[in-house]
Amino acid sequence: MSIDKDTVAKIANLARIEVSEKELESTVGELNNILDWVEQLSEVDTDGVEAMTSVVEASLPRREDKVTDGGYRDSVLKNAPQAEHGFFAVPKVIE
Amino acid sequence: MSRLYPGATGDWEAVIGLEIHAQVISEAKLFSGAATAFGAEPNTQVSFVCSAQPGMLPVINEECVRQAVRTGLAMGCKINLRSIFDRKNYFYADLPQGYQISQFKDPIVGEGVVTIDLEDGSTKEIGVERLHLEQDAGKSMHDQHPTMTYVDLNRSGVALMEIVSKPDMRTPEEAAAYFKKIRSIVRYAGTCDGNMEQGSMRADVNVSVRRPGEAFGTRTETKNVNSIRYVTQVVESEIRRQIDLIEDGGTVNQETRLFEVATGTTRPMRSKEEAHDYRYFPDPDLLPLEFSQEFVDQLAKEMPELADAKKERFIRDLHITPYNAAVLTAEKENADYFETLLAATVDKTGKPISELGSLVSNWITSDLFGALKKLGKSINESPVSIEHAAELLGLQLDGTISGRIAKDVFDIMLDTGNSPEAIVEEKGLKQVSDTGAIEAMIDEILAENADKVEEYRGGKDKLFGFFVGQVMKKTGGKANPQVVNQLLRPKLDG
Amino acid sequence: MTELTKFTLSEARNALHKGDISSRELTEAHLNAMEDAKELNCFVAVTAEKAMEMADNADAMIKAGNAKGMTGIPIGMKDLYCTKGVHSQTCSHILDGFKPEYESTVSQNLWDDGAVMLGKTNMDEFAMGSSNENSYYGPVKNPWRAAGSDKDTVPGGSSGGSAAAVAADIAIATTGTDTGGSIRQPASFAGLVGLKPTYGRCSRWGMIAFASSLDQAGPLTKTVRDAAIMMESMAGYDPKDSTSINIPVPNYEAALKGDIRGLKVGVPSEYRVDGMPQEIENLWQKGIDWLKDAGAEIVDISLPHTKYALPTYYIVAPAECSSNLARYDGVKYGLRVAGSSLDDMYKKTRAAGFGDEVKRRILIGTYVLSAGYYDAYYLKAQKVRTLIANDFKAAYEKCDVILTPTAPSAAFALGDKVDDPLAMYLNDVFTVPASLAGLPGISVPAGLSAEGLPLGLQLLGQAFGEEQLLNVADVLETAAGFKHKPAKWWGDAS
Ligand SMILES: [Mg+2]
């Protein structure tokens, strides 16, 4: 399964990373190298094997339904590149 | 109940499925301890977890798990003792993690069936595919600034139940009835407040059309439809649009659309969406959610009374008609109103509850509902308080006013909002039960109508009503009809 | 520099407790040494003022008789840990200026015990790398150089700054994090002890995530005893991390009994990989002999899926990272590069903010999760991961601990492998399998390469078998008697 420039462009778009035309070329090669290498997993017989969901043998802990957090807007917004009137501000979105 | 839609080239059938997002009733969010209350100042109910600060981790709220199980039980669905949380990956301004924690392959609740009631009195079974728990996103505001969108994360991470139907609906009425039914179920189960104006419930409406008997057509998904009426409009307009499109030689695009209230129609979303690729995978920050059958059984045991059980009880214990019972239990707010008013009336009159059910239910289903319908108001917006309604019924029960006068008083209550006691007092509408006064009046009337008395005594029984009418006329309708009867009969029979 | 910087953690602790030295002077000595070793680039933020304050508090704690193992010990925190109000950027440009408003659980545990923070240590961006050459703040220089050479070598990665700082005696100990070997491999390259505990032993809350199912906190120290002392402080159950395990933290130091008679040490044949340098093979044999001499029984074991561990890791870790790093989008914190639209802003910000290796892994991860490839890559890898974990389970039926080399080579020259990602990935060939299985591992310095660079041996334990693991590591350390120090070539070399 070898990937081409279009595929890399598609992935980069999904991942929201701008990739220039020039970078695209080299990235195709790098990614194919890695993908060719991981391809060896296809040799392994995994029929009837359960996929791992967690290495920890435990079940999901649950917390009580109590308000224990929040209420510190200034701290939440403190590191924001742009915050206005108590909101995060981003370039305008048209739905 | 398959309805066909005629087109220029023949008949069409619609296929409709709903994905309903219902906000879970809980104090805190699904994976963070921040509050869920509606209407707070922007970003004040946000923790480091629900704003996706680096290194923050989710821990599940057990009440949200219980609520999902309760809802599943209320819909008669299979409860899955092991379920998995997955990440649904996409970028959006109000999705701070860059993914939504949801359930994809292994939801907490599996298949079930709900029965919907249709206008013509028939019912239909609609399959429920699944219910899963997931996080809500924040809120983007596009109209606050000329070049910026503002983001409020108060809703970010609030627990939602996504209830997915099977594509079993065929008409706008069925879709509306199903939405209504699910709203009724979650409200009875106490798992969602069903408040659509506040966004507690909204539906993604999937519509496609096909030739009867053929394979499903391409569907469109209209997002976030937040009223039963809008669901009807979306389905109607989509059916029409798709039929016209196909008959004009076009094809339906599988796309996401938005409902526009102003026109009652849908339009494609403007933002260019590439084909969705959500890259679901199990959230490595969470382990599989597991609980025992005993946990489920305990919740089943503690379930609040649901619509069907309530209906039976109303009929059995309160002796109200099956029709009234059905009307009152269709929506939880109606049943709640009925039970509250009944209790208040018991308080007011001291009469046993079993004797009052019939009167109270009749009054609600005819007088109150009639008035609300005219006013275009819901029961929660009723201009008549429970207290005043109980007072009105009490006045009727203790003979202070007649049933006829009660209707007049109710009209005045609707206009003025005054208490019925004050109205009766002010307008002098008290029933006259003074036997002396009524007797004198009867004597007067008999004297004035000697010829009719003769006819009556000659065998024309029907004239009894005429004499009653005369008494009522003289008293402006205030004479107690029972007293009139008691006094009139012996005098006439002479 | 003064002798104060030559102390091991346990020696410093003893001297502090006895009152022979104060934390203030110990901390000052290390701050001076840091200043002198600037060219090693171990620290990306120095918190000198805070350190002195913490040192004074520690001295007060000791005076009050409340001293713990870590009280007054000046340490470096990997930049991956969120430390309140202090630079916490995983050495990424995308987190520019980020100073969290919260403290990670592991760092808080250390501060609660009185440890002193010297600053934040350099690392590969988002912990992705094996040479510390992927830091936005530039590479770290390993204090070790080949005998007679003035060429810089890498300290390993991703905890490269943490390793170099301890090797250069500018911090008594440091925290690292290990996803696929990021504590153990740099420990091996820098002649240190590096412990990665069982997954779930340390809280991940406040650790900036790379791959959630693999990331674990752990110490880099001068001795095994030091690792035991520091581990006890770092470890513990945390209800804020759903993958944290609620098991009491033992007194790890007390587990160092020095006796391993009758213990079964497994030696996996699959770790004899093609092209492994003879000197590594020889060192491994020495390790086997040392443990045998100490009374252990050597058992040949098989971990048949070993060769698939690296490719499995390079599917699972990128997949998780592609999702974990979606939150770095220019909205809530860190870098924002202006764009013509929201998406354009995302793309420009992430293109500028992430380094090449991080982007590479995000793209690989996005690809292996995308529609049509999920089963072939991600699901397949998670199945192989089950097989790898099963291999260890079967092996531990036959042995108590496993002995292997830590890395396939000694520290290599700076710049040697930057252009060959695959060659770089092979560094983790011996450390990754245990990471995938969630098992604890420790690297112990065991000898020098022909060039005079340190080489480590790795011991792997059973889940939550840290006590036994440390006990064996202590015996191995004693037998190896590694007392070498890098010749000082940096700073004021006198
Ligand atoms: Mg939907």
Ligand SMILES: [Zn+2]
């Ligand atoms: Zn949903």
